[in-house]
Amino acid sequence: xxxxxxxxxxATPPPPVDILRFNxxxxxxxxxxxxxxxxxxxxxxxMEDQIEALERSADLTGGxxxxxxxxxxxxxAEREQGITIDVAYRYFATPRRKFIIADTPGHVQYTRNMVxxxxxxxxxxxxxxxxxxxxxxxxxxxxxxxxxxIPHLVVAVNKMDLVGWSEERFREIRAQFEEFLPRxxxxxxxxxxxxxxxxxxxxxxxxxxxxxxxPTLLGHLETVxxxxxxxxxxxxxxxxxxxxxxxxxxxALHDFRGYSGQIAGGVLRxxxxxxxxxxxxISRVKEIWTYDGAVEEAFCPQSVTVVLEHxxxxxxxxxxxxxxxxxxxxCDLTARVCWMHPRALQPGRKFLLKHTTQTVPVVVPExxxxxxxxxxxxxxxxxxxxxxxxxxxxxRTAQPLFFDAYARNRLTGSFILIEPGTHATVAAxxxxxxxxxxxxxxxxxxx
Amino acid sequence: MPSxxxxxxxxxxxxxxxILREVAGEFERPALLFSGGKDSICLLxxxxxxxxxxxxxxxxxxxxxxxxxxxxxxxxxxxAAELGARLIVRTVEDAIARGIAQPAPGEIxxxxxxxxxxxxxxxxxxxxxxxxxxxxxxxxxxxxxxxxSFRDAFGQWDPKNQRPEIWNLYNARLxxxxxxxxxxxxxxxxxxxxxYIRRERLEVPSIYFSHERRCVRRGGQWLPVNNLVPPRxxxxxxxxxxxxxxxxxxxxxxxxESRASTVxxxxxxxxxxxxxxxxxxxDDRASEAAMEDRxxxxxx
Numbered sequence: 001x002x003x004x005x006x007x008x009x010x011a012t013p014p015p016p017v018d019i020l021r022f023n024x025x026x027x028x029x030x031x032x033x034x035x036x037x038x039x040x041x042x043x044x045x046x047m048e049d050q051i052e053a054l055e056r057s058a059d060l061t062g063g064x065x066x067x068x069x070x071x072x073x074x075x076x077a078e079r080e081q082g083i084t085i086d087v088a089y090r091y092f093a094t095p096r097r098k099f100i101i102a103d104t105p106g107h108v109q110y111t112r113n114m115v116x117x118x119x120x121x122x123x124x125x126x127x128x129x130x131x132x133x134x135x136x137x138x139x140x141x142x143x144x145x146x147x148x149x150i151p152h153l154v155v156a157v158n159k160m161d162l163v164g165w166s167e168e169r170f171r172e173i174r175a176q177f178e179e180f181l182p183r184x185x186x187x188x189x190x191x192x193x194x195x196x197x198x199x200x201x202x203x204x205x206x207x208x209x210x211x212x213x214x215p216t217l218l219g220h221l222e223t224v225x226x227x228x229x230x231x232x233x234x235x236x237x238x239x240x241x242x243x244x245x246x247x248x249x250x251x252a253l254h255d256f257r258g259y260s261g262q263i264a265g266g267v268l269r270x271x272x273x274x275x276x277x278x279x280x281x282i283s284r285v286k287e288i289w290t291y292d293g294a295v296e297e298a299f300c301p302q303s304v305t306v307v308l309e310h311x312x313x314x315x316x317x318x319x320x321x322x323x324x325x326x327x328x329x330x331c332d333l334t335a336r337v338c339w340m341h342p343r344a345l346q347p348g349r350k351f352l353l354k355h356t357t358q359t360v361p362v363v364v365p366e367x368x369x370x371x372x373x374x375x376x377x378x379x380x381x382x383x384x385x386x387x388x389x390x391x392x393x394x395x396r397t398a399q400p401l402f403f404d405a406y407a408r409n410r411l412t413g414s415f416i417l418i419e420p421g422t423h424a425t426v427a428a429x430x431x432x433x434x435x436x437x438x439x440x441x442x443x444x445x446x447x
Numbered sequence: 448m449p450s451x452x453x454x455x456x457x458x459x460x461x462x463x464x465x466i467l468r469e470v471a472g473e474f475e476r477p478a479l480l481f482s483g484g485k486d487s488i489c490l491l492x493x494x495x496x497x498x499x500x501x502x503x504x505x506x507x508x509x510x511x512x513x514x515x516x517x518x519x520x521x522x523x524x525x526x527a528a529e530l531g532a533r534l535i536v537r538t539v540e541d542a543i544a545r546g547i548a549q550p551a552p553g554e555i556x557x558x559x560x561x562x563x564x565x566x567x568x569x570x571x572x573x574x575x576x577x578x579x580x581x582x583x584x585x586x587x588x589x590x591x592x593x594x595x596s597f598r599d600a601f602g603q604w605d606p607k608n609q610r611p612e613i614w615n616l617y618n619a620r621l622x623x624x625x626x627x628x629x630x631x632x633x634x635x636x637x638x639x640x641x642x643y644i645r646r647e648r649l650e651v652p653s654i655y656f657s658h659e660r661r662c663v664r665r666g667g668q669w670l671p672v673n674n675l676v677p678p679r680x681x682x683x684x685x686x687x688x689x690x691x692x693x694x695x696x697x698x699x700x701x702x703x704e705s706r707a708s709t710v711x712x713x714x715x716x717x718x719x720x721x722x723x724x725x726x727x728x729x730d731d732r733a734s735e736a737a738m739e740d741r742x743x744x745x746x747x
Binding site for chain 1: 451452453454455457458460461462464465468469471472495496497498499500501502583584587590591610611612613614615616618620621622633634636638720
């Protein structure tokens with residue numbers, strides 16, 4: 001058995017490497033899988049056995065040549081049908097960054113997968129076929145990226161080789177996007193002309209685009225400034241699990257009662273005055289316990305265990321907040337939802353709503369509007385929301401929710417709806433601005 | 448002004464701790480699959496970070512094929528004892544004796560037989576959730592796996608009908624008989640695992656480091672010679688300095704020639720590697736869809 005001698009003394013720690021999470025979206029045949037294959041291949045992130053496996057399967061679908069799409073289309077059904085049916089995650093690293101790719105299919109009935117892949121992304125790549133230009137799918141994908149408030153967008157104008165590397169065509173497509181982008185409120189958009197199949201402007205700069213002075217795709221991914229997605233403004237610690245050691249004879253731990261969770265917003269400091277929700281009782285942070293020792297402060301998205309000075313009534317589903325910037329509170333809510341289930345949403349239906357660590361019964365009394373993804377305008381109150389529809393709805397929960405607008409905090413502003421019985425996840429929801437806020441004035445805040 | 452920055456390992460760590468605590472909060476009877484391999488070693492450290500100073504709120508479970516490397520089982524038992532965790536071992540041997548698992552005529556590999564053995568253990572202890580150390584970078588079918596992977600009453604995975612997983616909100620709801628597999632290391636790569644082992648100074652079984660071993664060349668790999676893998680006539684047998692990169696059964700785990708004797712050496716070796724980890728596992732090379740088929744049937 002090996003022991004310490006195998007652990008060479010740890011040299012100076014390497015500089016922090018950060019993570020960029022991005023997703024790719026486009027229509028069938030826009031060349032998404034080929035683009036990811038090209039990124040992996042040209043950044044030398046592929047291994048010999050993966051290339052061998054590609055060569056083994058080349059005869060089936062690739063007409064003899066290596067088919068880069070086979071790298072990501074992992075399931076047999078996908079290879080047979082030549083489409084991507086689910087979100088696939090890929091990993092690669094360069095000396096500057098680690099990358100997590102969510103490869104999300106563009107086929108119209110799989111929008112739920114795009115929402116899944118995009119919900120944790122820092123950046124979205126929308127692929128456009130240079131021959132086809134902006135189509136309904138391009139608008140839909142861009143709208144979803146905007147809805148989910150993904151900070152950075154890349155429009156990859158692909159298959160430029162098939163339009164003779166025409167600068168004019170590239171500008172036309174750019175203009176098509178710029179017609180509707182302002183309405184979506186996306187801050188940072190980069191357009192890149194490329195050919196994923198041939199590798200132009202993916203990792204290596206292309207000789208065919210002397211008129212393009214921007215970065216290659218990888219160059220952009222490596223350097224784009226990932227402004228912190230994490231909200232450091234108002235303390236939010238949803239309690240996941242109450243940590244109570246069962247050691248009656250250990251005096252140090254006899255009275256230990258910690259509240260474990262991942263900080264969903266703000267900074268937690270030892271000695272800080274905090275409010276326990278839903279009771280509204282005020283206490284003070286006695287200790288921030290971690291396995292690696294107590295710390296003076298911790299921040300979003302760290303996972304910690306907090307010990308309070310007083311015995312407050314607090315368990316899973318509760319939340320520790322600061323005295324500043326209190327969250328909203330209420331049972332009557334409005335939110336935008338992406339409907340993800342074949343059984344359409346109709347007013348009056350009941351679900352379970354999971355928000356942070358709390359799951360509560362909820363009824364949907366009213367559908368307010370449906371977003372027309374072609375015009376990107378909200379259309380009048382619909383009779384129902386079908387799969388892949390995005391619309392605004394009213395919700396009434398059985399217990400009050402403590403929440404923020406999604407625009408302020410992705411973690412405390414989001415929820416999912418679960419259908420009772422089947423337990424299917426039927427919707428992803430983004431909460432609107434609260435109408436009432438928690439007023440932590442002693443114990444008698446008013447809802 | 449302090450910089451509130453997490454590096455990539457700290458990001459992966461807090462994500463995994465969050466998932467472990469969601470399991471503790473949402474399930475009645477979870478278990479953690481612990482083999483003694485490098486990925487499950489990381490899982491145990493993450494469980495310490497998620498649940499200490501309390502005891503682990505879940506037992507460790509291992510399906511012993513009877514073809515494990517002996518070094519691995521020793522390590523497994525000792526580590527569980529050190530942590531004061533409850534370790535449950537169920538063997539394929541016993542499952543065969545009780546008729547739960549039936550080997551095909553001439554079938555030597557225990558790989559397929561792990562599946563009914565695991566499903567029987569889940570039924571015996573009424574586990575509603577099993578935490579595993581699988582990573583999405585291991586294999587193409589794994590790349591489509593969720594953190595919370597739903598299995599029906601037959602233990603089957605239906606890749607076309609997975610629950611969408613949005614933000615960090617995991618739907619853990621089950622009906623009786625259904626089961627969840629949870630993979631906190633989904634976003635980790637092989638290199639991340641070794642960097643975490645280095646940072647946390649975790650002990651790993653000796654077979655990960657270079658050692659001398661008699662190997663036989665078979666199917667383009669060096670397999671360790673032992674009573675289950677006797678060399679056949681005309682096969683090439685050599686004494687080599689090797690290590691294992693991924694640990695499966697002793698009859699299918701290829702050894703790679705390596706002088707890596709420290710964690711730093713291993714990290715340098717992986718960073719320069721030109722084949723993937725599972726390139727040395729004969730069970731994955733059987734066909735293009737080998738892993739997909741096993742997962743649909745209830746594999747880890």
